[in-house]
Amino acid sequence: MWCCGNFGVSDSIKVLKKCSCCTASGQHAPISESAAWADLKQHVKTIEGTHLRNLMQDNNRCEELIKEYDGIVVDLSRQRVIHDTVDKLLNLAEEAKLKEKIDQMFDGVHINETENRSVLHAALRAPRDEVINCDGHNVVPAVWDVLDKIDAFSDQIRSGSWLGSTGKPLTDVVAIGIGGSFLGPLFVHTAMQTEPGCAQAAKGRRLRFLANVDPIDVARALLDLNQETTLVVIVSKTFTTAETMLNARTVRTWITSALGVEAVSKHMVAVSTNLKLVKEFGIDPANAFGFWDWVGGRYSVCSAVGVLPLALQYGFSHVKKFLQGAWSIDDHFRSAPLESNLPVLLGLMSVWNVSFLGCPARAILPYCQALAKLAPHIQQVSMESNGKGVSLDGVPLPFGTGEIDFGEPGTNGQHSFYQLIHQGRVIPCDFIGIIKSQQSVYLKGEQVSNHDELMCNFFAQADALAYGKTREELVAEKVPEALIPHKMFSGNRQSLSILLPNLTPYTVGQLLALYEHRVAVQGWIWGINSFDQWGVELGKSLAGKVRTQMNAARTKTQPLSGFNYSTTTLLTRYLQGKTQLLYPDPHDVFPSNVLPGFEK
């Protein structure tokens, strides 16, 4: 048994206490030592004797593996599983106390143990009358206080009752943030942009994101914008992230150089959990939108992090539907039996592929251009959450965790990396299709509409991967012998298909929550903390060391010290290449043709 599940929970602050019965040291044995894991390892041999080409002929099996909830169809029939496999994976889930973990999350237990925090992003989309407790009090009213504030503020901006410092309406928004303070909002914005209702609501408005500290991104984000009509939203959970704060100072300079310092109160607002630093930056606390430490950065798109910029662009009513969609999956996740629970099944399939079938990567392939930013967002949600080397107890794990996520919308990906997926490495694929497109085009005389054409590929690719193409088929097609090995497809390559009725704010919310909870399921099975991210710290601190030396070298012409031969050589070459820029005056380093507003 890998864990007794006797988690002690104190009355108000629900902190997990170590159970005493697992090992002498109080540490849990890794899940890989469980009987359920061993059983699955054994079961791999059975699956290796099957081919999807044959498995797909069993209609009962396929029917069992096609699941539906609230309009979403998830087809798992092209996974390399049989009925027994699912049963064994559910045994593994039981061994990992998955149901208890889900309950603990919704109960506000401090399951993010290394940061001693609850994990309650689901509370961000809970209906007003829901009760979700954290540290002894219901957090839902506080969530709605912020949502109501965003509703009112976004309405003021959009209606023109809040004007810029020179009396003009603020039609453009630049949201500055990185990682979770950027990728989720960008994903949802990209998905909503072409939805007719949202597009109508956004008429005459522009939403830009500024994430990278690269000054090229500043130039790109500010291109053609006018300070007088621009609202800047600084989004940072900590308000200390180096890239975001430098970009915030840069854009503040862009605003104040044109409009004066007093313009900040009209043109700059913030989203953060650190309202003290927001104030120190010069933003009126009345213009700050808070959230809470129980919201992880990569899980924060449903907080003010995403809701504020999206409500400014589309109006709060559309964003509310996005939150409702996410809640639909939250509610399903916390209440549906594991065997019909979509995020649970998706998570278990990923664990099966990664830990048992040896496929550490996953391709996310939406057949919908509006989902172009889904894969980049899920990269962070998944890889920052589950790319860990030790168990919750800090013990090195004897197996790899996490998945290497990547993806592009179809059909673009087909003309790029699908070659490898068909004949090279085995990469389990998530195909995501939409029944009714946001845009409909049908040309007279064409066989099918444009969206149907797209979806023909969605259906074809999954079967191409599953069935492959045999030597016999090629011989029958009279393919020359020399070409046969090149034209053969082994098939038996697993994928799953997710079919959404349409792509609206509601279904975007569903899709988001489906992936968020799937990732959590994987982490709970592997026995890791999916909610911290210590792995990003080392690079950040080393960049600080380089920054100090860079400044010394630029301003005092001091020699570099403390770096290895390689870094010293390249750093020296870098410094030599830019000797003309010795920081005499910050404005001097901004060519006015690139960054409008920095003219001297």
Ligand SMILES: O=P(O)(O)OC[C@H]1O[C@](O)(CO)[C@@H](O)[C@@H]1O
């Ligand atoms: O919102 P913040 O505090 O600026 O952090 C941005 C991002 O930086 C990280 O902490 C690490 O890259 C992410 O987890 C987070 O989403």
